Amino acid sequence: MSMGTLYVVATPIGNLGDMTIRGIETLKMVDAIAAEDTRHTSGLLSHFGISKKLIAVHxxxxxxxxxxxxxxxxxxxxIALVTDAxxxxxxxxxxVVVGLVRKAGVKVVPIPGASAVIAALSASGITQNGFHFHGFLPASGAARRKVLESLKSQAVTLVFYEAPHRxxxxxxxxxxxxxxxxRLTFARELTKTFETFYTCMAGEASAWLQADTNQQRGEFVLLVETEPPKETQAVNEESARILKCLLADLPLKQAVKLATEITNLKKNDLYELALKFKGAGDA
Structure with a gap:
């Protein structure tokens, strides 16, 4: 007897109208449906007039x-594999299911459809190339901050899911x-009645949420853009004077290092200026 096929079927994240025709046809065709929450999936199947054996996979x-x-x-x-949304x-x-099934040589077929992360990105207006999808951060504050530290250097938009109580x-x-x-973009309650998109600086986000507790309800996708480029400051007269004073008593590299720390200017800019001073015999 030939083996069956596992169909990985995407289901709506809120609006039932987002269920694809192919997804409906697949759910009607399979022998059973493996679902994260059988009660939730029963409602979806009832809406589309489908009656199938349900298997709990949570x-x-x-x-x-x-x-x-x-x-x-x-x-x-x-068998069709579905999640709540x-x-x-x-x-x-x-x-885990897909990994085990594929390892055993059973055919796995994706039936694509709704995805909160893609929906959020598509309507965010973020123009940066690439993104890193992390999903849910740890519930514990210390563990959450540790994970964020590990992601801090990522040069792409960071995407997280979050629950209302956190x-x-x-x-x-x-x-x-x-x-x-x-820049932080909230994508809240996607495809649902109270769908909300809001963009602000990360430092302003908590105040926005606490100003209207309604904005703390529902499921969230959070999009955090990369760190903005730091403004470059031109070398002014005072910075040049400091560099000259340091060059009078210190080797060039040490003088530039100290001048960088004092003025907060770019090291390369100060180094080039120091070479000019040396070449002109001004120091």
């Missing part, structure tokens, strides 16, 4: 359920660790 039983699903697939059954395996259960403390940590001058 965070706490994913490994055990994966083995059972593999047995059914190897017996020739076709969006695409399975993207910050939702599913990756949103205020999360954006406060974003400002502390990544810097208050970074």
């Amino acid at each position: 965070e706490h039983n994913e490994h055990q359920s994966a083995e059972k699903l593999l047995t059914q697939l190897q017996a020739g059954e076709n 969006g695409t399975p395996g993207i910050s939702d259960p599913g990756a 949103i205020v403390e999360c954006v406060e940590d974003l400002a502390i660790v990544l810097g208050g001058e970074r």
